[in-house]
Amino acid sequence: MSGESQDWVVEADGLVLRHGDHLAVRSSGFRVPRGTVTAVIGPNGSGKSTLLQAMAGVLTPSSGTLRVFGQPVEQARHQISFVMQSVVYPEGTPMTVRDVVRMGRYPSLGWFRPFRREDRAAVQEAMEQMDVADLAHRHLDELSGGQRQRVYVAQGIAQGHELLMLDEPMTGLDLVSARTIDDLIHAETDHGHSVVLTTHDLDEARAADHVILMGGRVVASGTPGQVLTQENLESVYGLGSIHRPAGTFIDDPECGPGVQVLPESGVVADQAWSDAAESGDAADSAEQAGHRP
Numbered sequence: 119m120s121g122e123s124q125d126w127v128v129e130a131d132g133l134v135l136r137h138g139d140h141l142a143v144r145s146s147g148f149r150v151p152r153g154t155v156t157a158v159i160g161p162n163g164s165g166k167s168t169l170l171q172a173m174a175g176v177l178t179p180s181s182g183t184l185r186v187f188g189q190p191v192e193q194a195r196h197q198i199s200f201v202m203q204s205v206v207y208p209e210g211t212p213m214t215v216r217d218v219v220r221m222g223r224y225p226s227l228g229w230f231r232p233f234r235r236e237d238r239a240a241v242q243e244a245m246e247q248m249d250v251a252d253l254a255h256r257h258l259d260e261l262s263g264g265q266r267q268r269v270y271v272a273q274g275i276a277q278g279h280e281l282l283m284l285d286e287p288m289t290g291l292d293l294v295s296a297r298t299i300d301d302l303i304h305a306e307t308d309h310g311h312s313v314v315l316t317t318h319d320l321d322e323a324r325a326a327d328h329v330i331l332m333g334g335r336v337v338a339s340g341t342p343g344q345v346l347t348q349e350n351l352e353s354v355y356g357l358g359s360i361h362r363p364a365g366t367f368i369d370d371p372e373c374g375p376g377v378q379v380l381p382e383s384g385v386v387a388d389q390a391w392s393d394a395a396e397s398g399d400a401a402d403s404a405e406q407a408g409h410r411p
């Protein structure tokens with residue numbers, strides 16, 4: 119990379135992110151390279167979703183600069199598709215899969231404009247890509263969690279974008295659904311698009327081109343080899359990079375006995391961090407514990 123601005127999809131400097139009074143991400147600087155897959159990884163409550171929300175223009179930074187495609191994020195929103203972690207439609211919403219995917223076209227089309235041939239084609243293509251075309255007439259609440267997740271991703275890709283952001287797209291998916299989304303991610307970069315996703319899976323992060331490690335701030339950003347070091351992982355997870363099935367307790371010479379694997383993360387974390395994450399104070403406790411880049 120030459121370091122020119124056009125090489126970067128996202129450039130952030132001194133970024134501070136809050137939810138109301140709650141400080142979620144402390145002053146952070148990082149860049150996301152263009153045309154690559156970037157994985158954002160970190161413990162529960164470390165600020166991954168918050169960072170994505172800011173990059174998608176859903177959350178306004180309290181301070182710092184955030185540029186997407188070289189411009190303020192609000193001017194780049196039409197180039198971004200953002201699939202949130204948990205999309206909640208009210209129980210019994212009479213919407214079919216096709217209706218939900220069609221909603222992906224509204225930002226560019228406007229709510230009351232008639233659908234054009236190209237809009238219908240984009241919706242159909244997105245449903246086929248996510249393998250939900252045969253569910254097109256089913257109601258959303260008749261689907262499994264994994265099928266629903268694929269519908270939400272289809273809605274995101276129907277929109278048309280250069281930057282696709284997926285918040286924990288693989289969580290809770292079976293092998294086939296996970297493969298479908300994995301294929302999509304690679305197809306995106308084949309088309310020159312950029313993908314930013316959050317994950318709890320170290321293997322998924324290792325397979326990415328670029329990694330951002332969160333711990334209440336951006337602790338490290340770079341290639342997987344640069345970021346996913348034992349030292350960095352210890353600094354945010356407390357006890358290292360050991361990857362074990364969720365919900366188990368381990369006796370490991372490196373970690374000591376009786377360390378719990380967090381249910382959602384599958385990554386060893388110390389109790390101090392998980393208590394802090396639970397209470398929403400992860401950013402504060404990371405800084406107090408001296409977990410700095």
Ligand SMILES: Nc1ncnc2c1ncn2[C@@H]1O[C@H](COP(=O)(O)OP(=O)(O)OP(=O)(O)O)[C@@H](O)[C@H]1O
Binds near residue numbers: 167399
């Ligand atoms: N809407 C909100 N209002 C207040 N605080 C929030 C809100 N959303 C997130 N937070 C807090 O901001 C911090 C970062 O949350 P965020 O969801 O970004 O973490 P995360 O790394 O994505 O966590 P997880 O792995 O559990 O999804 C947490 O302390 C969380 O409690």
